[in-house]
Amino acid sequence: MTGRLIAREVRRGLHGTAWLPVAFFLLIATVVPFAVGPDPRLLARIGGGALWIAALTAALLPVERLIEPDRADGMLDQLTLWGMSEEAIGAAKVVGHWLTFGPLLLLSAVPGSFLVGLDGSALFRSLMSLAIGTPALAALSVAVAALTSGLPRAGALAGLLMMPLAVPLVIFGAAATGDSNSAALKLEAAVALLMVAGSPFVAGAAIRAGRT
């Protein structure tokens, strides 16, 4: 059943709004040079951070469609009756969401890096940092979606909840785009691992607690 659920998540993600976070990501990357000016040295210094802010805000967009529609439609209940634990549902959601979010975001990070003035080895480092970071962003999205599902104005609340939780990821992720000698990439990987491993349990507990 887990495989079927992952396949369904991918289908639904691609069917609907998978391009929306990507378009949002590129839009923010486009706006940055307008906001801070076209100075290449300045852009190269802040480019990695700008990309991460773009990725984080893009990750917020799909939060409302990840868990709430399935909760409201009884899908989560039926999956439980079919023998899936709530944690397995959370894990399948993380994998399914990452498959439609991560690769597309990485792809668009190439033009995005050029827009904020990163090239050469800086481009490679920003791609590495985002490749490690996107699973964590997907995991965080699913956990926050489960925590806020069923609440009024869940979208705004999800933003308030997700931004602070993503701070460690952004600190190390953005640092990893800047300096190839620092241990930031390893620390980012550690934070990402913690989020990916913890998210199914948070989501599972939230799904159970949200049952009426």
Add this chain to the structure above:
Amino acid sequence: MSHLFKGQALTLVRGGRLLFEGLDLHLAAGEALHVTGPNGSGKSSLIRLAAGLLNPNAGRIDRVAVSMADESLSLDRELPLGGALAFWNGPLLQQAMTAFALDALAHVPVRLLSTGQAKRATLARVMASGNQLWLLDEPLNGLDRKGVEELDAAILAHRKAGGAVLAASHLPIGGEWRTLELGA
């Protein structure tokens, strides 16, 4: 006789209100129990309790694998009905679709189904699961006379094959049922 469902001394409090206390509930193979009672007496809560989606405040439940049909559809609206039902991977899907006259609707997108057709789809999912114990919450809602006949026939066949049904409804259901009145 072995029990498919055995609830002992079940107590459920919801929203600060005691719905029932010390309720014993047994269902053996071939049995059917009709839970009745006024609105808000805890019929749906009892179904969700039996499904394991709610935990009793006291008492314990032993049961076999169950299938549940309630007011929620749980089918992907953008898919054709056949594909949406197939997601649930029920071993008896073909028989179930025929039993509830859904064959002709297999290619219709779920979002275009009428209330009664959607209800039949949720009942077909229960039948397709092949599980021995069916939990039906207000199964007659939205069904036309033909739909009610299909449901009665499906329940009868299921009980003959050794299954059991726990149904909550404020309407009478065809066939022989034990009844349990809540909130009396």
